[in-house]
Amino acid sequence: xxxxxxxxxxxxxxxxxxNAKAVLKTRMLGGNPPDSFQVHAGQELIGTxxxxxRMEDLTWLFEEEGLLEAFPKGLIDLISTEExxxxxxxxxxxxxxxxxxxxxxxxxGVEVPTTWEEFLEIAPKLQEQGIIPLALGRxxxxxxxxxxxxxxxxxxxxxxxxxxxxxxxxxxxxxxVWDLFGQILQYTNDDAPSLSWQQAVDLVVNGTAAFNVMxxxxxxxxxxTLGLEPEKDFGWAPSPGTQGIFMxxxxxxxxxxxxxxxxxxxxxxxxxxxxxxxxxxxxxxGSISARVDSDLSKYNVYSQSAAADWRSxxxxxxxxxxxxxxxxxxxxxxxxxxxxxxxxNSQQAAMAAExxxxxxxxxx
Numbered sequence: 001x002x003x004x005x006x007x008x009x010x011x012x013x014x015x016x017x018x019n020a021k022a023v024l025k026t027r028m029l030g031g032n033p034p035d036s037f038q039v040h041a042g043q044e045l046i047g048t049x050x051x052x053x054r055m056e057d058l059t060w061l062f063e064e065e066g067l068l069e070a071f072p073k074g075l076i077d078l079i080s081t082e083e084x085x086x087x088x089x090x091x092x093x094x095x096x097x098x099x100x101x102x103x104x105x106x107x108x109g110v111e112v113p114t115t116w117e118e119f120l121e122i123a124p125k126l127q128e129q130g131i132i133p134l135a136l137g138r139x140x141x142x143x144x145x146x147x148x149x150x151x152x153x154x155x156x157x158x159x160x161x162x163x164x165x166x167x168x169x170x171x172x173x174x175x176x177v178w179d180l181f182g183q184i185l186q187y188t189n190d191d192a193p194s195l196s197w198q199q200a201v202d203l204v205v206n207g208t209a210a211f212n213v214m215x216x217x218x219x220x221x222x223x224x225t226l227g228l229e230p231e232k233d234f235g236w237a238p239s240p241g242t243q244g245i246f247m248x249x250x251x252x253x254x255x256x257x258x259x260x261x262x263x264x265x266x267x268x269x270x271x272x273x274x275x276x277x278x279x280x281x282x283x284x285x286g287s288i289s290a291r292v293d294s295d296l297s298k299y300n301v302y303s304q305s306a307a308a309d310w311r312s313x314x315x316x317x318x319x320x321x322x323x324x325x326x327x328x329x330x331x332x333x334x335x336x337x338x339x340x341x342x343x344x345n346s347q348q349a350a351m352a353a354e355x356x357x358x359x360x361x362x363x364x
Contacts, residue, residue, distance in 0.1 A: 001271065002264070028054055033258050033259060034259070035260060035268070036256070036268055040252070041089050044321075044323075045079075045087055045252070045254060048326060050086050054257055055255065055256060056257055058087070061270070062076075065270055070292060074315065075092075075290060089290040090273075090290065091285060091290055092289070092310055093215050093248065093286075094309070095148065096242045097218070098211050098213050098240065099211065102235045110125060115240050116184060120184070123186075123187040131207075131210050133211065134212065135200040135204050135211065136200055137195040137196055138193050139341070145181070146181055147320055148240075149181045149239075150177045152239070153176055155245075162174075163325060165362060168354060170354045175346050178346035189203065189209065201214060201221060205226060205234070217285060219286035224285075246314065246315050248318065275293055275294065275295070282294075282299070286302070287306075288310060294307070325362060332359070336349055
């Protein structure tokens with residue numbers, strides 16, 4: 001559409017954007033902002049760069065492009081404050097999913113667990129056959145697993161209360177979350193700290209492990225990169241204990257104040273928000289369009305099932321992927337996870353999380 005524009009691909013590798021955020025911080029604070037950058041919709045942007053007055057209000061773009069009608073109201077609320085609308089959502093991802101290879105489960109004589117109690121029952125049977133019950137990667141993938149475990153224990157109302165200051169991080173419910181999480185970790189691979197999320201998925205695909213809890217970018221990886229077919233070659237289900245709940249996140253793009261090529265950045269944002277742009281990108285990524293008028297015929301069977309769940313399930317936001325908490329809490333929680341992975345001390349982890357919640361303004 002814009003053949004005269006050179007796209008400078010300044011992406012920074014690293015799951016959940018852990019490395020990109022550090023580079024972005026240096027550029028934003030150093031007066032050298034990118035024209036646009038990928039950021040998770042919600043507090044990851046609003047609680048960091050919007051409150052620092054480093055982003056342009058995009059309300060005018062939403063009005064001009066008809067985006068106020070194109071996106072669900074709840075999603076627009078997520079990317080807005082009283083002062084404006086701050087980012088253009090490119091997609092909807094689902095966090096709380098468990099992945100497996102149907103043929104392997106049949107061979108091993110196990111079924112997909114619908115609760116973590118069921119998982120803890122079948123895990124020893126898998127280990128007896130030399131199979132890792134649950135594949136895990138480095139720290140952020142442990143946090144990703146943790147949020148699905150927490151959602152199963154708390155349910156959607158208490159999960160949301162946790163981020164609104166209505167449930168203490170040291171409550172009995174949260175101690176139970178850490179206790180259950182510790183039990184589950186006993187059935188993961190020892191080399192997790194050295195593996196990327198893709199390598200953890202590979203353990204499931206090659207039959208070394210039975211299950212992996214990961215977002216639906218795993219579907220994009222298995223279909224686009226590994227050439228597997230959903231339903232036939234790999235299967236999925238809501239992570240144990242979260243049936244009927246859709247834990248969401250959204251990749252989005254904003255417009256920094258002082259963008260050096262502002263006109264081109266606006267053209268990019270228009271493409272990102274368009275039906276054509278979203279329906280070209282998301283089938284490859286494993287995500288679904290954030291728009292209500294998406295052409296589902298362009299999506300595979302996994303994405304069509306995700307779209308149906310998005311419209312019918314209870315929706316909650318992800319912690320790890322920037323929806324419910326600001327970056328100060330997220331950065332601190334990575335340290336809490338390191339402490340817990342080393343100590344397996346639930347009380348200590350809960351108290352550390354509460355301290356970070358107070359520091360970041362979540363708890364009083």
